[in-house]
Amino acid sequence: MADFLERFLPDLISSRLPGLELGEDVVYPAYHGRSLLNLPATILHILGAPGFQERTLDAILLEAIGSARRVVLLVIDALGLDRFISFTEQGLGAVWASLRAEGVFAPLTSISPSTTAAALTSLWTGAGPAEHGVLAYELWLKEYGVIANMITHSVMSYNGDAGGLRRAGFKPESFLPVPTLGPRLLRHGIPSWAFMHQAIARSGLSQMHFQGVEIFPYRSPVDLWINLREFLERSDDQPSYVYIYWGDLDELSHRFGPDDERVAAEFEAFSFAFERSFYEPRRRRRAQGDTLLILTADHGQIATPLTPQNDLRQHGRLLDMLHMRPTGENRLPFLYVRPGKMDAVRAYIQEQWPGGFTLLTPREILNAGLFGPGQVNHNSRERLGDLILVPHGNTYWWWADKEDSLRGRHGGLSREEMLIPFLAGWI
Numbered sequence: 001m002a003d004f005l006e007r008f009l010p011d012l013i014s015s016r017l018p019g020l021e022l023g024e025d026v027v028y029p030a031y032h033g034r035s036l037l038n039l040p041a042t043i044l045h046i047l048g049a050p051g052f053q054e055r056t057l058d059a060i061l062l063e064a065i066g067s068a069r070r071v072v073l074l075v076i077d078a079l080g081l082d083r084f085i086s087f088t089e090q091g092l093g094a095v096w097a098s099l100r101a102e103g104v105f106a107p108l109t110s111i112s113p114s115t116t117a118a119a120l121t122s123l124w125t126g127a128g129p130a131e132h133g134v135l136a137y138e139l140w141l142k143e144y145g146v147i148a149n150m151i152t153h154s155v156m157s158y159n160g161d162a163g164g165l166r167r168a169g170f171k172p173e174s175f176l177p178v179p180t181l182g183p184r185l186l187r188h189g190i191p192s193w194a195f196m197h198q199a200i201a202r203s204g205l206s207q208m209h210f211q212g213v214e215i216f217p218y219r220s221p222v223d224l225w226i227n228l229r230e231f232l233e234r235s236d237d238q239p240s241y242v243y244i245y246w247g248d249l250d251e252l253s254h255r256f257g258p259d260d261e262r263v264a265a266e267f268e269a270f271s272f273a274f275e276r277s278f279y280e281p282r283r284r285r286r287a288q289g290d291t292l293l294i295l296t297a298d299h300g301q302i303a304t305p306l307t308p309q310n311d312l313r314q315h316g317r318l319l320d321m322l323h324m325r326p327t328g329e330n331r332l333p334f335l336y337v338r339p340g341k342m343d344a345v346r347a348y349i350q351e352q353w354p355g356g357f358t359l360l361t362p363r364e365i366l367n368a369g370l371f372g373p374g375q376v377n378h379n380s381r382e383r384l385g386d387l388i389l390v391p392h393g394n395t396y397w398w399w400a401d402k403e404d405s406l407r408g409r410h411g412g413l414s415r416e417e418m419l420i421p422f423l424a425g426w427i
Contacts, residue, residue, distance in 0.1 A: 002064040004106040005085075008034060012107055012419065020368035022358050025392055026413035027109060031128065031373050033058040035109045036119055036296065036420065040126035040181055043071050046292065047239050049188040052126045057422075064104045065424050068292035072228070072242040072427070075123070077116060078250035078410065079267075080300020081107050081419035083258065092264055093271030095279055096295070096423065103425030110299040112370050113332045114410050114417040116250070117150040117205065119298035124209040127178045128372015130380050134176075135371065136328040136411070139383050140336070144168045147327055153204030156327075157401075163204050172208040177377050182212030185241055192241040193231070195224055200247070213243075221246070221270045225278035232282075232291060246270065250301070257407035258301040258416070282427060295423040301408040302331070302416040304394045312399040315352065321345050325399040327385065329411025333397050334385035345387065356395035360388050 017028050031037050034057065041052030042061075046068050056062060088097040111122050111129060113136050121127075121134040129135045138156050141148045146168060147156040153172060154164040185192050194201075194210050198217035206215065216231070218224040224244065231242075248270070252263050312319060312326070319325065321341040328334035337345050346359055362384035366376055389397070391412045398404040410417045 001101055002104045003100070004061070004064075004104075009107050009419075012109055013415070017368045017370060020360075020364065020370060022390055022413065023392060025415075026390070027415050027418035028413065029112050029370070029372075029418070030109045031055075031111075031369065033061075034106070035111060036298065037111055037122050037126070037128055037372060038108075039073070039294070039296065040123060043073065043181075043241060043294075044184070046071055047185070047188075047190055047241065049185060049190055049239075051184060055126060061104065061106060061422075065292070069237060070232070070240045070242070070291040072244065072291055072293045073123075074244045074293060074295045075120070075246070076249055076267075076270075076295065076297050077245070077247040078253050078258070078299060078301045078408075079297035079421065080258070080416050081421050082416065083263075083300065084297075084421040087264060087267050090264070092268040093275075095271055095275040099293070099295075099425035099427075100423055103423060105424075106422045108296065108420050108422045109418050110297070110420050111372060112413060112418075113329050114299035114412065115329055115332075116247075116298050120205065120209065120245070121176070122372070123298070124180050124182075125176065125178045126181065128374060130366055130371040130376045131374045132176055132178050133377040133379050133383065135380060135383050136332065136334065138327040138329070140324075140327050140334075140385070141170075142382050143379070144170055147324070151203075151205055153208075165204070172204045173211060175208060177379075180209060180211050181241075182210060186212050190239045190241060192243065195228060195242065195244045197245075197247065221273035222277050225273050229278045229281060233285075237290070253301040253408040254406050255408075257303045259303055260407075279427065291427050293423075293425055293427045295421065297420040299410045300416045300418065300420060301410045302394055302412070302414050304331075304396050304407060304409045306404055306407065307396075309352070310396050310398055311404055312397055313401070315348075318345065318348050318352075321348070326397060327383075328388070329409075330396040330398060330406070331391050331409050331411035331417070333389045333399075334383075335387040335389070337386040342386065349389070353395060355392060357389040357391055360390060361386070362388060 038057045041055040042057045044051045118129045149156050152162040154161040192213045194213050195216045201217035323336040326333040
């Protein structure tokens, strides 16, 4: 048992990026050894494949984990660190507490922006958002002339058109400027598999990430865990990598708020399915010890009570000073400002949301490394607009031409959004 919670947490909360002062209520991404960005290199290291060695987790974590022939990475969307700890302390998923007692546990940070499209792309490339260019949920893609939804790969204002960007020439398989993990693993004789809900198993984002990866769709948590158990039982002992994504917690947290009882109940049901359909049967077969499970999240969520003041449809004067509605995230808006209007935009925001945002230019953010280390992709600068708003507290903006109904959000730098769990245990 190696528990690094108390050892790492104070440093994660107090660390800062040079040249970027955003106040005491933000958590900066810890890209150099204690973040989601460090997981791809760590997985390669565990499996004995070279690559990204300078981007692994801290040496102390690598030593505690050791090596494995098979790695299963479970990503639970929106499972923040504090929420995970609270759930297990309440007995909602005692199996995770058991794995924590026997395994390696540590707090990590997400990346920035703390959002699914960017985070999952980092997990499948080992690159930060500034490198891979998937910088947010909504992006202005100049080369295609559209504001794109980077989850569904459709024009942002269209409904029911998943994958529609292909009609503009968009090819998810070749969009990324950096290589993905599947082919890299295959070059070293390590196959990889992805277990995804059937609704998104063949989505554009999956096509972007899963080159050289075999996909196993599942219908429910029980279906997932029985499928995985049977898969591991019939597969041979060659090194392999298995990726699992579960998104229901995120959906419920958006709709009802991350503190709603539905979120806790859904986590409990998912954990029960894991314990009864996978963990206990493997223990009875004495199969534990040949596979390392890593549980983590792409980001957390913060509660955002609905606030009419945050609906930009009430701020026509501000919208008139922008080329188009904001892009990015509700919790990290990117603004494209009309010429000569920058000072007026800054003044309006400070007047209407005093203390609600810190206003930064893309240059300031990229130079500080907030969106990751390494070489900035040449398209990233244009995708960030002219001004980026970092929120404080639970401030957000809503600009979609429909009812604002989200009671939980992410994308910002609060503790709730940025801190995620890392749990490694043998299964």
